[in-house]
Amino acid sequence: MTKTRPIASSTPPSGSVAAPAAPTPSVVATATAAPLPAGGVSDGASRTLHRELLRTMLLQRRFEERCAEAYALGKIGGFCHLYIGQEGTGTGAISVLRPDDYVITTYRDHAQAIARGIAPRAVMAELFGKAAGCSHGKGGSMHLFSREHNFLGGHGIVGANIPIATGVAFGIKYRGGDQVCLCFFGEAAVNNGAFHEALNMAGLWKLPVIYVIENNRYGMGTALERASAVNDIAERARAYDMPRAVVDGQDVLAVRRVVGEAVQRARTDHLPTLIESRTYRFMGHSMSDAVAGTYRSRAELDEQLKRDPIALLRAYMHERDEITEAEVAQLDAEVRAQCEDAWQFADASPEPALDALLRDVTIDGTADDGRHATGNGSQPGGASPPSGSTS
Amino acid sequence: MALITYRDALNQALREEMQRDDRVFLMGEEVAVYQGAYKVSKGLLQEFGELRVVDTPITELGFAGVGVGAAVTGLRPVIEFMTWNFALLALDQVVNSAAKMLYMSGGQFNVPMVFRGPNGAALQLGAQHSQAWESWLMHVPGLKVVTPGTPADAKGLLKSAIRDDNPVLVLEGEMLYNTKGDVPDGEHLVPLGVADLKRSGEHCSIITNGKMVLVALQAADQLAKDGVRVDVLDLRTVRPMDEAAIVTTVRKTNRAVVLEEGWGAAGIGAHIVDIVQRECFDDLDAPVLRVHQAEAPMAYAKNLERAAKPDAAKTIAAVKRVMYLDS
Numbered sequence: 165m166t167k168t169r170p171i172a173s174s175t176p177p178s179g180s181v182a183a184p185a186a187p188t189p190s191v192v193a194t195a196t197a198a199p200l201p202a203g204g205v206s207d208g209a210s211r212t213l214h215r216e217l218l219r220t221m222l223l224q225r226r227f228e229e230r231c232a233e234a235y236a237l238g239k240i241g242g243f244c245h246l247y248i249g250q251e252g253t254g255t256g257a258i259s260v261l262r263p264d265d266y267v268i269t270t271y272r273d274h275a276q277a278i279a280r281g282i283a284p285r286a287v288m289a290e291l292f293g294k295a296a297g298c299s300h301g302k303g304g305s306m307h308l309f310s311r312e313h314n315f316l317g318g319h320g321i322v323g324a325n326i327p328i329a330t331g332v333a334f335g336i337k338y339r340g341g342d343q344v345c346l347c348f349f350g351e352a353a354v355n356n357g358a359f360h361e362a363l364n365m366a367g368l369w370k371l372p373v374i375y376v377i378e379n380n381r382y383g384m385g386t387a388l389e390r391a392s393a394v395n396d397i398a399e400r401a402r403a404y405d406m407p408r409a410v411v412d413g414q415d416v417l418a419v420r421r422v423v424g425e426a427v428q429r430a431r432t433d434h435l436p437t438l439i440e441s442r443t444y445r446f447m448g449h450s451m452s453d454a455v456a457g458t459y460r461s462r463a464e465l466d467e468q469l470k471r472d473p474i475a476l477l478r479a480y481m482h483e484r485d486e487i488t489e490a491e492v493a494q495l496d497a498e499v500r501a502q503c504e505d506a507w508q509f510a511d512a513s514p515e516p517a518l519d520a521l522l523r524d525v526t527i528d529g530t531a532d533d534g535r536h537a538t539g540n541g542s543q544p545g546g547a548s549p550p551s552g553s554t555s
Numbered sequence: 556m557a558l559i560t561y562r563d564a565l566n567q568a569l570r571e572e573m574q575r576d577d578r579v580f581l582m583g584e585e586v587a588v589y590q591g592a593y594k595v596s597k598g599l600l601q602e603f604g605e606l607r608v609v610d611t612p613i614t615e616l617g618f619a620g621v622g623v624g625a626a627v628t629g630l631r632p633v634i635e636f637m638t639w640n641f642a643l644l645a646l647d648q649v650v651n652s653a654a655k656m657l658y659m660s661g662g663q664f665n666v667p668m669v670f671r672g673p674n675g676a677a678l679q680l681g682a683q684h685s686q687a688w689e690s691w692l693m694h695v696p697g698l699k700v701v702t703p704g705t706p707a708d709a710k711g712l713l714k715s716a717i718r719d720d721n722p723v724l725v726l727e728g729e730m731l732y733n734t735k736g737d738v739p740d741g742e743h744l745v746p747l748g749v750a751d752l753k754r755s756g757e758h759c760s761i762i763t764n765g766k767m768v769l770v771a772l773q774a775a776d777q778l779a780k781d782g783v784r785v786d787v788l789d790l791r792t793v794r795p796m797d798e799a800a801i802v803t804t805v806r807k808t809n810r811a812v813v814l815e816e817g818w819g820a821a822g823i824g825a826h827i828v829d830i831v832q833r834e835c836f837d838d839l840d841a842p843v844l845r846v847h848q849a850e851a852p853m854a855y856a857k858n859l860e861r862a863a864k865p866d867a868a869k870t871i872a873a874v875k876r877v878m879y880l881d882s
Contacts, residue, residue: 266628268624297661298661299659299660299661299663300661300662301661302658302659302660302661303659303660303661307659307660309659309660309661309663309664310663311660311663311664316624316627316628316664317656317659317660317664319651319652320651321647321651324620324647324648324651324652326620327616327617327618327619327620327621327623327624327648328620328621328623328624328627328648328652329624330617330620330621330624331620331621331622331623331624331625331626331627331628331632332624332625332627332628333624334621334624334625335624335625335628335629335630336628338580338606338625338630339629339630345624357616358616358617358620358647361612361614361616361617361618361620362617362620362621364612364614364617365611365612365614365617365618365621368612523662524657524658524661524662525657525658525696525697526657526696526697526699526721527657527665527720527721
């Protein structure tokens with residue numbers, strides 16, 4: 165199938181800022197309302213990188229537009245949370261990972277799964293509740309998983325993925341590995357006990373985890389200012405002696421740079437980082453939520469739409485002569501075709517067989533009998549999914 | 556074979572499993588430097604070091620989740636709750652993460668870990684420290700729940716739990732830690748999901764688990780003096796439950812009393828009685844009776860606590876009733 169994974173870098177990103185010294189870490193990047201940096205001389209490598217980032221974000225956007233359509237047609241059921249408007253954060257952050265790193269996220273997980281390289285066909289089939297889905301139709305929109313991609317799931321309970329990410333990082337340190345765990349959650353999760361419990365342990369034990377707050381300003385319909393005593397939420401890292409950063413989440417390159425620095429810090433020094441990525445959700449919280457009108461105004465939304473992460477990157481690339489309008493149109497046509505292919509594949513795929521109902525409730529046997537090697541997690545894709553187990 | 560305490564049997568199980576598999580580690584409150592609130596982890600820090608015997612802050616939800624994350628990426632954590640009363644704070648991770656990750660991921664990510672600690676009432680600890688949770692926990696598909704009642708079963712079940720590829724909850728008993736019994740040296744595995752007939756008799760079956768096994772055996776001793784010989788079936792694992800063993804004993808004696816530590820409403824006994832009425836309807840000579848904790852939070856006063864708890868006298872009375880010997 166078409167390769168969709170953005171360029172993953174195993175080398176430090178350029179322009180790294182040194183980790184702040186404990187015990188009073190400072191903000192290592194700040195949000196900016198300014199547009200992307202002015203154009204300059206472009207080299208081949210950055211041009212290729214920028215194209216990949218643009219392709220990924222376009223793919224995410226077109227994919228989720230099709231999700232909304234499929235939801236309206238009843239092909240996708242249950243809850244469905246779209247990432248439209250927030251693509252810069254997931255794409256930028258995941259783009260700096262190695263394949264053997266880990267990603268864990270929330271129920272707003274479609275676009276991150278795609279950024280991590282999970283095939284759009286497998287994601288769409290999961291949303292359609294089909295056996296060919298990345299969770300074999302057992303997870304749905306909120307629970308996308310892929311062992312091959314070390315994608316540890318969309319999790320549906322706000323805050324619950326944060327301690328799990330911390331445990332993944334504990335495991336990395338336990339084994340002496342140099343992987344990292346990237347953990348996404350919304351700004352509303354920082355008021356949850358799980359957030360504080362987990363960050364305390366990560367700070368205490370120096371674990372290689374990067375916590376990315378996707379601050380889209382609203383926990384469902386409750387504005388940050390109405391939910392948090394401290395509005396500058398990255399400051400919460402101070403309580404856990406943890407490096408912190410604030411970044412403009414609509415600027416995919418800034419996200420890439422800031423997360424890249426945090427990843428390096430985690431890899432080499434086993435230090436956690438809390439990053440607040442300031443972004444905005446262009447759609448409602450879920451499919452039942454009107455885009456604007458109750459908790460946010462149309463005027464606010466219109467203002468935010470001017471800072472579309474895809475448009476910003478495109479403008480930046482135009483300025484640097486890295487892409488032409490015709491090439492953008494070509495790219496868009498390609499990802500639209502990919503999404504159409506994913507839709508057709510998902511639509512034509514069979515539902516799970518009914519005997520899947522009681523499969524994978526528990527695993528029979530043990531790791532010692534050779535039937536189900538659990539692997540040590542340091543070799544992504546090395547362990548195949550166990551099968552045939554029953555309750 | 557050696558005569559050792561339940562506490563030392565658990566300690567042996569942990570030590571042996573940590574020696575044979577370096578993916579196994581122990582994490583919880585006071586497990587390392589303090590040597591365990593109940594000394595179950597005595598000496599383990601000295602033998603295995605602080606990477607593998609990890610003291611945590613008082614943060615049950617947090618470290619339960621840390622265990623889940625370590626387990627899904629290949630380690631085999633043993634998470635100690637100082638008591639299961641405190642585990643209520645962690646149930647989101649136990650129920651929503653550990654129990655469901657395998658299923659939600661379509662079989663891709665299993666969670667090989669153990670959550671363990673003392674469960675149920677001890678002596679005069681009051682309402683918040685005296686609760687038996689097995690019926691809550693056995694409700695959840697994806698979990699295995701074991702309740703060892705003797706030192707040998709404590710060792711054998713904990714070792715099997717650590718080797719199991721699923722999340723296994725081990726409910727111990729504070730009042731059991733000092734009890735003694737013969738425990739096989741070295742490799743001693745008790746399979747999960749297999750009940751054990753602790754006493755054989757033909758007049759009535761007492762079906763029980765965990766801490767109540769000793770109570771049932773006391774009752775059996777007393778009853779034997781009156782010429783009443785009972786089967787004492789120790790379920791050992793309550794999920795998955797050994798239905799065949801329940802059916803076998805009831806078909807043999809035609810009468811049953813179900814003895815459980817917790818409250819009656821939606822309790823383990825309710826589940827067992829369902830199995831019995833379905834599979835043994837024509838075998839029964841009397842309705843099945845249940846003995847359980849009084850339907851009240853645990854009181855502090857000695858006499859009230861005694862009145863609330865299931866005990867040998869209440870069990871004997873129930874057996875006599877189902878044998879129509881009580882009039």
